[in-house]
Amino acid sequence: MSPKSALLVAPKAQSSSAPASSGHAINLAELLAALSHALDLTEGQPEGHCKRACWIGTHIAMEMGQSGQALSDVYFATLLKDLGCSSNAARICELYLADDISFKRDFKTIDGSLSAALRFVLDKTGLQSGFSERVRAILNILRNGGQIARELIETRCHRGADIAAKMRFSPEVQDGIRWLDEHWDGSGKPEGRAGINIPLPSRIALAAQVADIFHSEGGRKAARAELSARRDTWFDPAVVDAFLAAEARPGFWDTVEGHSLDSSLFGLPPALGSTAIDEDLLDDIAAAFADVIDAKSPFTAGHSRRVTLFTDMIAEEMGLQPSHRQWLRRAALLHDIGKLAVSNQILDKPGKPADDEWKAIRSHPAHSADILRQVAAFRHFAEIAGAHHERLDGKGYPHGLVANQIGIEVRMLTVADVFDALTADRPYRNAMPVEAAFAILDRDVGSAFDGECVAALKRATARLADSTTAEATAQPLR
Numbered sequence: 001m002s003p004k005s006a007l008l009v010a011p012k013a014q015s016s017s018a019p020a021s022s023g024h025a026i027n028l029a030e031l032l033a034a035l036s037h038a039l040d041l042t043e044g045q046p047e048g049h050c051k052r053a054c055w056i057g058t059h060i061a062m063e064m065g066q067s068g069q070a071l072s073d074v075y076f077a078t079l080l081k082d083l084g085c086s087s088n089a090a091r092i093c094e095l096y097l098a099d100d101i102s103f104k105r106d107f108k109t110i111d112g113s114l115s116a117a118l119r120f121v122l123d124k125t126g127l128q129s130g131f132s133e134r135v136r137a138i139l140n141i142l143r144n145g146g147q148i149a150r151e152l153i154e155t156r157c158h159r160g161a162d163i164a165a166k167m168r169f170s171p172e173v174q175d176g177i178r179w180l181d182e183h184w185d186g187s188g189k190p191e192g193r194a195g196i197n198i199p200l201p202s203r204i205a206l207a208a209q210v211a212d213i214f215h216s217e218g219g220r221k222a223a224r225a226e227l228s229a230r231r232d233t234w235f236d237p238a239v240v241d242a243f244l245a246a247e248a249r250p251g252f253w254d255t256v257e258g259h260s261l262d263s264s265l266f267g268l269p270p271a272l273g274s275t276a277i278d279e280d281l282l283d284d285i286a287a288a289f290a291d292v293i294d295a296k297s298p299f300t301a302g303h304s305r306r307v308t309l310f311t312d313m314i315a316e317e318m319g320l321q322p323s324h325r326q327w328l329r330r331a332a333l334l335h336d337i338g339k340l341a342v343s344n345q346i347l348d349k350p351g352k353p354a355d356d357e358w359k360a361i362r363s364h365p366a367h368s369a370d371i372l373r374q375v376a377a378f379r380h381f382a383e384i385a386g387a388h389h390e391r392l393d394g395k396g397y398p399h400g401l402v403a404n405q406i407g408i409e410v411r412m413l414t415v416a417d418v419f420d421a422l423t424a425d426r427p428y429r430n431a432m433p434v435e436a437a438f439a440i441l442d443r444d445v446g447s448a449f450d451g452e453c454v455a456a457l458k459r460a461t462a463r464l465a466d467s468t469t470a471e472a473t474a475q476p477l478r
């Protein structure tokens, strides 16, 4: 069904009610595996990388005799190893003057030696920049390379561990993500931990990551060769031996390469043992992924959460039922998830984007819909999230929908999104006062925005301002 012909929810909010989730039990492993596609996009990895790494890592762990909770920790640490991936994207662009997504993808395929790393930096840094700018960037990296790499990895891994904590994962899963880039011989980052001071889930997740990347690039032989070559340096020898034993078993690579990966992954003991998700956990997972989205760019910090608040204020004001508001909040939290597929070199560019860059920016709502459509629990609002840049007059994007194709939820989300963009600080201007933001929204009521939604947001913000003033005057003078 094309997005244009898709029936969006009818624009009569008061009569509309929808399930907060898809109505049947949702398995944690299935939900996170589907969302891991967004992490693959940020890392520039081929779709399914996190899932394949999870399959490889879990088999390494089983080969090492892990079971029960310990096996589950490896399963989820490997599946979610890239949770912090968006947090260093802006910094990579700034330091290397490069597209963060292709930079990250290519960096993982070098052989791990210092000379290869150096060659990579010289080859990749500032390819599209002026000569002096490029020289300056390279000199900075050569002088401060160790510190820069440590900082980038620390940000990424700690942020990933924090997000896993928000999803209520165990300290073992959090630490598995936190110490992902440490190496067996102490040459890793950020702390230079060595040997068994690196948690086992981290040791396995790193080996599984490298195995999948080299397998994707060069096949089974390349994966075997790379892990064997880094045995005792990057990797725990016991982990490499377990990998070699696991990959020699019949069906191991066939599953990685074939179409049955999902069902095989969800048939592993940690997935079968993972509990069904309740509505509260679903909220927490949506909020945690909103943090992944907002960490992508310093200019959008807090954007998804604020848009969620404004959308919910409008929805409450317009009388939506609590369960309807609950899933609309999730749509608002995840509306920009497609931005993970767009390079920060484009997203954070000061000034006017070039034509191809503008095309990439305009693709992000369609990416949002594509990602959410793959997640059973979020599929019912994929089209709503994907339509948040549409306008009533058909001049929006990505599909140029017109008023009768734009449901009330999209109209609420659109007003909330623009209101936040106007009232938040931007690199080129300070936050706009609320009155000025409403004047801009009013100007485009009927052409871009729904008048009822704008009026609802005005009433809700006025009420909020009144209660804040009342609260302040009720405080005793000191």
Ligand SMILES: [Fe+2]
Pocket: 335, 336, 364, 365, 388, 389
């Ligand atoms: Fe957007």
Ligand SMILES: [Fe+2]
Pocket: 303, 307, 335, 336, 417
């Ligand atoms: Fe947005």
